[in-house]
Amino acid sequence: MSAATVLLGCDFSSSPSPRKPIVLALGQVVQGRVQLHELVRLHTLSDFANWLQQPQTWVGGFDLPFGLPRELVQTLGWPTDWLACMKHYAALSRADIRETFKAFCDARPVGSKFAHRATDTPAGSSPSMKWVNPPVAYMLHAGVPLLMDAGVCLPRLHVPATPTHPPAAQRIALEAYPGLLARELIGNTSYKSDDKAKQTPERLIARKQLLQALELGQTRLELRLKLTHAQHDTLVDDASGDSLDAVLCMVQAAWAQTQHEAGHAHFGLPECDPLEGWIVTA
DSSP states (O other): OOTTOEEEEEEOOSSOOSSSOEEEEEEEEETTEEEEEEEEEEOSHHHHHHHHHSSOOEEEEESSOOOOOHHHHHHHTOOSSHHHHHHHHHTSOHHHHHHHHHHHHHTSOTTOOSOOOTTHHHHTOOOTTOOSSSOHHHHHHHHHHHHHHTTOBBTTTBOOSSOOSSOGGGEEEEEOOHHHHHHHHHTTOOOOOSSGGGOOHHHHHHHHHHHHHHHTTOSTTOOEEEOOHHHHHHHHHOTTOHHHHHHHHHHHHHHHHHHHHTTOTTTTOOSOOTTTOOBTTO
16 A cells, blocks of 8 residues: 555444445545545445445544454354354344343343443543443444455454455555544543534534644544644534544554555554454543
8 A cells, every 4th residue: 555545534434324324534644744635525325335445545443343342242143254254243223233232231240231342442432332321333234244245354353255356455444533542632631512502612612622632643642633723723613523524533653554554564553352343542
């Protein structure tokens, strides 16, 4: 992959709509700066699936979990091979998932209802079996099968046996988490809300601070974000934070691309549980 590889950041929704679309941030690394080229909004899962199928080269950071906790999978007696587990999971309905996971939680003591992946601790991420606030279990259920169907390569988890056109190695999907990068820059300050009543001046200020820190490169990723004035205004004005989250994922993908160019075979992902996966930069 050349330095001109397209970078992709995806703020995902398991039930996208015109009001709450899937947002893709597309850009490139140019001389150590991450340039945002465009934001793409997709209103259905079919639109997202069609976009993934396009013959193009990219490295993407996707804000959805790519795996389930090993403890959960083993307790349920599901396959512990990642591909077999994902195929089993994809065959379930959302109602099946909610019922199964709720029964698992109900049988456990208060304070440790959910099983966690190893990556959740360093990333500060929600357990991938959560079905509400946020419903990341449904995001995995909706998103990962579409990545698999598109023949995309998921480092440390899945390399398609029969590469599609273009070869799968040219489309790299990494699990990203915008909250990890946001917290590094502005702590636990809230910068977004889907609730109109909570789209406050304080959250607007937090988005401005977050973008300023990204543009100044005040992060251990050692990358600076480059925006036009219009792009900056668009990201600040999106009070849901979806556009900004897509850009945060794109910056994480940019870091992974720089690791790959420095010779890291797995785009900066450490050795990890091949069933659970890992969040890039965690």
